[in-house]
Amino acid sequence: MDLHLDRISHRYGRVEVLSDISLTIPQGRIVCIVGPSGCGKSTLLRMIGGLERPDQGAVLQQGEVPGDCLNPLTFVFQDFALLPWRTVAGNVALVLEDHALPRAQRERIVADVLARTKLTDFRDALPKQLSGGMKQRVAIARALAVNPAVMLMDEPLSALDAQTRELLMDDLVALWTRAPFTAVYVTHNLAEAVRLGHRIVVLSRRPGRIREVVSIDTPLAERRAGDPALEAHQARLWQLMRDEAEAADMELSHV
């Protein structure tokens, strides 16, 4: 299933947040969205996931949703959003309980996604017993359990330390390589963007418009830290972001 954003604009009261965003998210690709703080990335993601309505424009889905997909547009949140009163397995099972699945199949799905995220040994642990990286792996397992057509990830690794982030990026790459999923991945971290993105969309400062779309052709599995091509992309993205940030600063000083 492909997603098309068709000339989306939005304002909160008198603040214009997004302006004329058109974008295609092709099936099986990871599209990263970067941009200065407050430019409307999270808002855009909520619109893609149907949690909010744009003032103008529309988000369109095109093509068939896979038959065994239980929740086509699935979020992974920055702060994990795990239910603290449920175990790891319970948190994953939560999103299956509203679907009429045979009990055995439900248990099979839970076991399968926990194995894929290396959490099998922690299935009965409560969230308070887990480290940040493990909590986010639970959230990813929960997202995988509904077999999403598109994963919507809002800074999923921002709450984690640098080492954990590296490990989880490797995990995401491994998951994608085994079974390519479609994702929209919002981040502040350009290293994450060039590591995980097939396309990187740079938004301008508020009101967010598309400043540039960068495509990276190196397969995900072959991207290594220190790869000169990636570093060049990252430097270019950084230049774009810097211009926006500086312009935003100038605007503030003219108020």
Place this chain on the structure above:
Amino acid sequence: MSDLPLSGQPPQRDDARPVPFRGGGFKPVRVRYLGAAVIVALILLVEWGTRTGVISNLTLPRPSDVLGTFHDLWVTGMLWEHLIPSVTRLAVGSALGVSTGIAVGVMIGLFSLARAGLVPLVAAIFPIPKIALLPLFVIWFGIDEGSKYALIALGTFTPTVVSTYGAVDNVDRTLIRMGQSFGLGWWSIVRKIVLPGALPGILSGLRIGLSIGIILLVAAEMLGARHGIGAYILEAGSLYDLERLFAGVVILSALGVLTSGVIGWAERRLLSWRI
């Protein structure tokens, strides 16, 4: 480069001292038996005071005499004759009040219409001394158990409503958003996210609600009942029988400690997921 010790060697100079510790306190830990010890110490103090005459017999009864009264209550079977009606009234009345209170509180927390319509009403009912309404309840529900149930139910209802909708308001919105984003049904979100998330607040509201329930129970029994702790205390009081009066008061305290203990137990069982 320099001769600073880089390994874990302690410095040799003798003005070294540990960094003062400032991180203690502000973290309740469970101290067993201290509460009981405080009560026992107070009782022993009164016993000593009344025996030596420091406290006159007219001011306070001797604890051992109160104990004797308990023994009489027990052997004559009067204890159960008074305790069972009281506990039944408290249980029925507060079960009614708490369950409707939680239901109304959740409605107020979830529906803007219910909030706009009911919050002023609850605010208007809350400060009324419910005991003032007993004559009215006697007319509505009869002189017997009905009016007492209604009084206790109303008394526990209002604090439960207020604490429940406050607790629902405080449920983490990101968890609700998460539920919606996974397409959970409305009822699933309420049952699996909102109610468990509100449970800590509901339980602490229950403590207040049940204490008010006990107060109203006694008040209602004092105004019109043949049996019950309240009636027993009233009778003892009118005869200036301090031993029996205190025996009744001790039963009420025990009832209070018991309900608070039950809620504490429920909190430890149900809220073990909290950090």
